[in-house]
Amino acid sequence: MPGLGTPFNSFILPYPIRVDAFTSVPNDAPYQPKLYLLTHTHSDHITGLQAKSFAQTVVCSADAKSMLLRHQAYGERALSSAGVRAEPQKTYAHLKKDPWVGPNKEICYEGTRDLLQPLRLNERTRFELDASEEGEVWITAFDANHCPGSVMYLVEGTEGAVLHTGDFRAEPWFLESLKHNPFLQPYLASNSPNESGYEFGNGVLKTLEAIYLDTACVMQTHQVPTKENATTGLISLLALYPPTTKFFINAWTWGYEDILKAIVRHFGCHIHLDSYKFDVFRRLKNDPFLSNLGTRDENATRFHSCERFERCSQVAPDDEEVVYVNPVSSMTPQMWEVYLEETKNKILVDPRKVKSLLVPLSRHSPLSELQAFVSLFRPKRVIPNALEPPLKEIDWAAIDKVFEQCLCTSTSSSKSKLPATPQPSKQLIKQVYRDEKEKRELRERKREEQRRAMQKLTGKQNPLRQEESENEDDEEEEDVAIKNIVTGSASVGDGNPSSGAGQGQRKGTKAREKEEKRFAKKWVVRTGEDVEVSGHRASASENGSKSKKGRMERRIGILVDWLGLRKKEGSSSPCRSGQFGNVQSEPGPGPRTAQVTTPTLQSGRMRQIAYDEDDIPLPCNWRSRCTEPSTPEANRRDVDERDYEWLSGGRTRRENQREGPSSSTTKTVTRSPVSPAGPLKPKPSTSTYTSHQQHPILIPSPNLPHKSAFSSKYPMPMRSSTPLLESQSSQLSNDYDSCDDDEERGRTAHFLFAQNRDEDFYGFEDDSGAIESPGHSAKSTPRRVRDGGGVSSTTSSHKISKGRTHAERTHPLDRRLTPNSSPVTRRHDLPLPSDLPPSFPPSMSASPRHRHDTTTSWQTR
DNA sequence: GCGATCAGTT
DNA sequence: CACAACTGATCGC
Numbered sequence: 001m002p003g004l005g006t007p008f009n010s011f012i013l014p015y016p017i018r019v020d021a022f023t024s025v026p027n028d029a030p031y032q033p034k035l036y037l038l039t040h041t042h043s044d045h046i047t048g049l050q051a052k053s054f055a056q057t058v059v060c061s062a063d064a065k066s067m068l069l070r071h072q073a074y075g076e077r078a079l080s081s082a083g084v085r086a087e088p089q090k091t092y093a094h095l096k097k098d099p100w101v102g103p104n105k106e107i108c109y110e111g112t113r114d115l116l117q118p119l120r121l122n123e124r125t126r127f128e129l130d131a132s133e134e135g136e137v138w139i140t141a142f143d144a145n146h147c148p149g150s151v152m153y154l155v156e157g158t159e160g161a162v163l164h165t166g167d168f169r170a171e172p173w174f175l176e177s178l179k180h181n182p183f184l185q186p187y188l189a190s191n192s193p194n195e196s197g198y199e200f201g202n203g204v205l206k207t208l209e210a211i212y213l214d215t216a217c218v219m220q221t222h223q224v225p226t227k228e229n230a231t232t233g234l235i236s237l238l239a240l241y242p243p244t245t246k247f248f249i250n251a252w253t254w255g256y257e258d259i260l261k262a263i264v265r266h267f268g269c270h271i272h273l274d275s276y277k278f279d280v281f282r283r284l285k286n287d288p289f290l291s292n293l294g295t296r297d298e299n300a301t302r303f304h305s306c307e308r309f310e311r312c313s314q315v316a317p318d319d320e321e322v323v324y325v326n327p328v329s330s331m332t333p334q335m336w337e338v339y340l341e342e343t344k345n346k347i348l349v350d351p352r353k354v355k356s357l358l359v360p361l362s363r364h365s366p367l368s369e370l371q372a373f374v375s376l377f378r379p380k381r382v383i384p385n386a387l388e389p390p391l392k393e394i395d396w397a398a399i400d401k402v403f404e405q406c407l408c409t410s411t412s413s414s415k416s417k418l419p420a421t422p423q424p425s426k427q428l429i430k431q432v433y434r435d436e437k438e439k440r441e442l443r444e445r446k447r448e449e450q451r452r453a454m455q456k457l458t459g460k461q462n463p464l465r466q467e468e469s470e471n472e473d474d475e476e477e478e479d480v481a482i483k484n485i486v487t488g489s490a491s492v493g494d495g496n497p498s499s500g501a502g503q504g505q506r507k508g509t510k511a512r513e514k515e516e517k518r519f520a521k522k523w524v525v526r527t528g529e530d531v532e533v534s535g536h537r538a539s540a541s542e543n544g545s546k547s548k549k550g551r552m553e554r555r556i557g558i559l560v561d562w563l564g565l566r567k568k569e570g571s572s573s574p575c576r577s578g579q580f581g582n583v584q585s586e587p588g589p590g591p592r593t594a595q596v597t598t599p600t601l602q603s604g605r606m607r608q609i610a611y612d613e614d615d616i617p618l619p620c621n622w623r624s625r626c627t628e629p630s631t632p633e634a635n636r637r638d639v640d641e642r643d644y645e646w647l648s649g650g651r652t653r654r655e656n657q658r659e660g661p662s663s664s665t666t667k668t669v670t671r672s673p674v675s676p677a678g679p680l681k682p683k684p685s686t687s688t689y690t691s692h693q694q695h696p697i698l699i700p701s702p703n704l705p706h707k708s709a710f711s712s713k714y715p716m717p718m719r720s721s722t723p724l725l726e727s728q729s730s731q732l733s734n735d736y737d738s739c740d741d742d743e744e745r746g747r748t749a750h751f752l753f754a755q756n757r758d759e760d761f762y763g764f765e766d767d768s769g770a771i772e773s774p775g776h777s778a779k780s781t782p783r784r785v786r787d788g789g790g791v792s793s794t795t796s797s798h799k800i801s802k803g804r805t806h807a808e809r810t811h812p813l814d815r816r817l818t819p820n821s822s823p824v825t826r827r828h829d830l831p832l833p834s835d836l837p838p839s840f841p842p843s844m845s846a847s848p849r850h851r852h853d854t855t856t857s858w859q860t861r
Numbered sequence: 862g863c864g865a866t867c868a869g870t871t
Numbered sequence: 872c873a874c875a876a877c878t879g880a881t882c883g884c
Contacts, residue, residue, distance in 0.1 A: 023867095023868085042872095042873065042874090043873060043874055043875080044872085044873065044874090047868090050866095050867085051866080051867070052865090052866075052867095053866085053867095073874085073875065073876090074874080074875065074876095075875080075876085167872090216872055217872075252873085252874085253873055253874070254873095255873095329872070330872090363872085364872070386872090478872085479872075480872045480873055480874090481872080481873090483873090483874095484873080484874085
């Protein structure tokens, strides 16, 4: 998740470029962003863009632009479809304001803007970060296999090249395609293992300064099915139903489109979509298959992916004939096969009894895929795109370790320009662990109290509500998708192995969904569980997840392993001997797995390759574990206790509770066989890591590297307001600037506007991007640079007329520089334009972020 | 004081 | 992990 928890404040050092985070940067930050990149439009990647005061250029894919500008929150979609809204309220509409064109062709540019700068895929585009020649970067976008419009970015410049993956799924086919991509080939690791690009010194082969990596699922130490495996498996189930069966595909967020595509390919039909999805898909430029597979006619197909909570009459919630398809993300390939087998058998017995299907379509790469991906390039550094704030950057250090073997091997030249990864002290790790444990216990106590209170109430007065209160233990869910499962209100028990079959009693939709969630939980792996308490998972979830470690605690367990800090040699421990395909419980760390798996995983049948056969639970074994009603409590306690011993300094939990925090631990750090990182080596003196704990905890504050860490190329503070290059103009093409071509106002304006323009850039019929208010042009952009670290604020020659007093304010974050009136509101009062604006493309003006950028108006020339 | 906006939480 | 509704704080008027 970008934003909070992302290293370097979401900058891709060594460049002053910020990715997927659009909130304001602290004034004292060493950088102010000169350019923003957006990888895709999931909501956690667009924080800050909703602010009306955001006024800087954002580079993204054409499809991301289109999706963002069409984005509507659910509530708004409902109002729109109910006909309440005269004009649909688009969440990010303020990012693009077209000029207003009057009846006499007069044009008002007041408030016009088009902040989203679309980039073609697989095409280098030049951007200038500052006036100097060395301030240029070349940016190339590649499909990221995550969701529609999602891209990775390669940024190349005088400071070296970095690759930002955004969110991505690096499955084997994806790696293959990268290998064949000429824009990336210079950065692929040399074939000869001991050589690296710098050794050759001729500049043909290059080493990436860093890969900014999607670490959303880095702690998934098991493999997950390829998307293709997932969808073909699903199709094999769908095909078993009678040809009249109606299906609802719960694509509750962007990224599950492969399911729809697979259905269309197999059944040769359309998918019924709500108008929102239909419209978004239809506008996609880079996915013609997806853009055409939808239909608005609910009677035209038996496959539906319409609005989740407002399904069409064909798949109404109370229709017991409908079969639901719910994506989940963390099933292992082995479990998937078992699931398929079991479910197939059930359907064959009676298709009417299986009303809900799971499909393990993961949109992020698990550890093994990430290692394979990184090994492909062997960059100097791996920087995680997402850290868990409660882990206080311990995860950062651990991730470093787990990719250590995937990095550039050349020692002479691999010196990183980036700030060093903060190394946590043992004390910090222990503290974090204790905190998380305490938090969890508090939660549990609270929940217990609540439950009792509820029982008292409902048990006596309202017995009907009892079952509802029963499983409020949905919190701490590992797989978000499970929270989003939908079903109809068909009889509980039908086709649901977890419930007693045959009761035939109809419950509400809610109840059935809860039932379905319980069922689904059995089929997904919770991160860290295979390391910590694997094998007990299924029974534990059946028991309502009591006295179990919390999500964070399990993660800390993994981190401790990765850092090579596990106190006991855990190899023989039952908890690490291969549950659910525990990939790196092998002695060899990442690259071994990576290299073995990379070329051979094409089919998606990973199990034979990635780990020893011994480690693979046989399907039947797994199944029996899963259904076993109880597991030896002692065993689990053992694991729990052992971890705690280390973390609490070799004392038992009870001892520790009595005596308070431990003050020292053993110095001996032995390598756990689980550790992928190898034995802990003595660190150079610059590192604060030791096995003692008296040392200060090294946490770079506040998430920002020390000055010295930055290259001299971009001295701090970054406050130049030099406009970025006129640049992109010629690079951009007409049809890639896609949006809102159906808006009459915009189109007319654009048409008029385009006449005097550089045809290369403006001569297309689509409107967006073409309309450039003078306020955006390099020459006339009034801009004001935000105060930076005590340096006086500067202004360019023009002042921003309105909101200027705002701008003068010394609010620590100047994000409240909001325009106080809608930019286009007073259009009728404005004079006629005598002519069109100068032919200057949208500039990459490095104006301050929350400036009121909607000045101006009328073009005179 | 009220409405709009925004950050943070659930 | 993603979404979106809700909360409280802050600001302009």
